[in-house]
């Protein structure tokens with residue numbers, strides 16, 4: 001897939017598969033990537049990717065994907081920062097037997 005110049009938003013991007021998706025997008029020419037996650041580690045991940053792939057190509061928005069207002073704010077900030085939004089990777093997910101409702105809300 002040709003992604004030169006495209007802008008992406010990736011949820012659950014602070015670590016794991018989400019972080020790897022961000023790396024893949026940046027390596028393949030994405031103009032910018034918005035990392036969305038509810039943990040502060042996302043700040044460090046965005047900075048690490050910026051130092052590797054170029055300043056101005058990543059932003060981090062702290063948001064819980066189950067919170068409509070926070071998630072919408074992430075979409076708005078992405079468009080404000082990069083001027084467009086082409087790709088959304090809905091990657092955030094949890095697996096827990098303790099809080100089934102929360103698991104469904106995050107994963108769906």
Ligand SMILES: NC(=O)C1=CN([C@@H]2O[C@H](COP(=O)(O)OP(=O)(O)OC[C@H]3O[C@@H](n4cnc5c(N)ncnc54)[C@H](O)[C@@H]3O)[C@@H](O)[C@H]2O)C=CC1
Pocket residue numbers: 011012013014015016017018036037038039063064065066091092093094106
């Ligand atoms: N690792 C695996 O073997 C498999 C993973 N998956 C799916 O792939 C996705 C990523 O998995 P991993 O990278 O292994 O998980 P991970 O646990 O390493 O990373 C998940 C990220 O999602 C974030 N997150 C969790 N709840 C959130 C919320 N409410 N709002 C925003 N961010 C939230 C976490 O803070 C974390 O940074 C998940 O959806 C998982 O269900 C599916 C099958 C297998």
Ligand SMILES: CCCCCC(=O)/C=C/[C@H]1[C@H](O)CC(=O)[C@@H]1CCCCCCC(=O)O
Pocket residue numbers: 093094095
């Ligand atoms: C197949 C189990 C792999 C577990 C290794 C792992 O890294 C777990 C990651 C979880 C992450 O923290 C959030 C998740 O949802 C991941 C677990 C996904 C498990 C899928 C199991 C599918 C199946 O039952 O075959």
